[in-house]
Amino acid sequence: MAETPKEKSVIRETDDEARRLARGLVRCARHGALAALEPQTGHPLASRVAVAPDMDGTPVMLASTLSGHTAAIMADPRSSLLLGEAGKGDPLAHPRITLFTRAVRIERGGEDHARMRRRYLARHPKAELYVDFGDFAFFRLEIERASLNGGFAKAYSLQPADMILAPEACAALLGWEAGAVAHMNEDHRDAVALYAEVLCRAPKADWRLASLDPEGMDLVAGDRIARLWFETPLDAPAALKTVLVDLARRAREQGGAGGAA
CATH class of the missing domain: 3.20.180.10 (PNP-oxidase-like)
Structure with a gap:
């Protein structure tokens, strides 16, 4: 009996070029689309969020605890973050990356909060108007894995060590x-x-x-x-x-x- 041919994987082997591209997409991102699970319905909730990288490359966002997406990640920290600018021409021809993340809230008063505040405001200076409001908090979106699309037929599956x-x-x-x-x-x-x-x-x-x-x-x-x-x-x-x-x-x-x- 003839063997069934194996299905060819569309995922390429991760190399240094893919790692550099993935790290660059995260380092250069100013905003992205965050997807979390709405507590009341379990339905995916997508929101645009502003981000900045921590020193190790982990994306950080500042969010109001009154917003729907913040309530979602506080109830269930599992989330996904899509990063990458569309640019000119076909938006699907430009690199983008989906990060599968777990949101971790950073408490005020410590060195981590001070560092994230400084790095975030360097990218988003207008946020200084509300960064210290009591209902705002920083969250590290800690990467558990990632899906990189470097353009047509350039798909990669990455692990935290590839990026962080x-x-x-x-x-x-x-x-x-x-x-x-x-x-x-x-x-x-x-x-x-x-x-x-x-x-x-x-x-x-x-x-x-x-x-x-x-x-x-x-x-x-x-x-x-x-x-x-x-x-x-x-x-x-x-x-x-x-x-x-x-x-x-x-x-x-x-x-x-x-x-x-």
């Missing part, structure tokens, strides 16, 4: 990031502009450094976000200055102008 940095990789930079970001924005805006406009090939704008992590930096100008990856992940804060100076030098050599970091 290990705690030990972030630990050394946690105490340095806020000061480094402030220093660059206050004293070296010319270098920040070089990073965005030369190395990231972004249009000229009022660029600021939003955040740093061991793998790279995120730059913002209004609604625009540019991601600059380091050639080698940082393993110690002492290497940060060297990396920033080297990036500014490389940008000047490629045709930019400005001061060193």
Whole structure:
């Protein structure tokens, strides 16, 4: 009896290119579609939410506890988050990622809350009007798995380790990031502009450094976000200055102008 032919899987093997694409989609997202289960009916409830990445790459959202989607994730933390900009042309031809997540509320007063508040406001400065209201809270949408669609016939299934940095990789930079970001924005805006406009090939704008992590930096100008990856992940804060100076030098050599970091 002839064997039944095996059905060919549409899921590609996850490689470094897919991991970089997935991490970039999360790092560069300003908003996404959150799906949760409505407590009263169990029906999926989809809402647009604003997001920002924590240092390890976990998406963070700020939400009012009076909203329907917040009530849903507080009753059942299982949720999904769709990220990815449609861009020009066929929206289905552009990369997007669905994160299968579990929402974790972050209590006020601790270092985690302070870090998330700072990183979130760097992306969404208008949220400063209500971020400290008593009915608003930050939630980490902790990734349990992900489905990446890199375009037609480019489907991948990813695990947390493909996207999220290990705690030990972030630990050394946690105490340095806020000061480094402030220093660059206050004293070296010319270098920040070089990073965005030369190395990231972004249009000229009022660029600021939003955040740093061991793998790279995120730059913002209004609604625009540019991601600059380091050639080698940082393993110690002492290497940060060297990396920033080297990036500014490389940008000047490629045709930019400005001061060193």
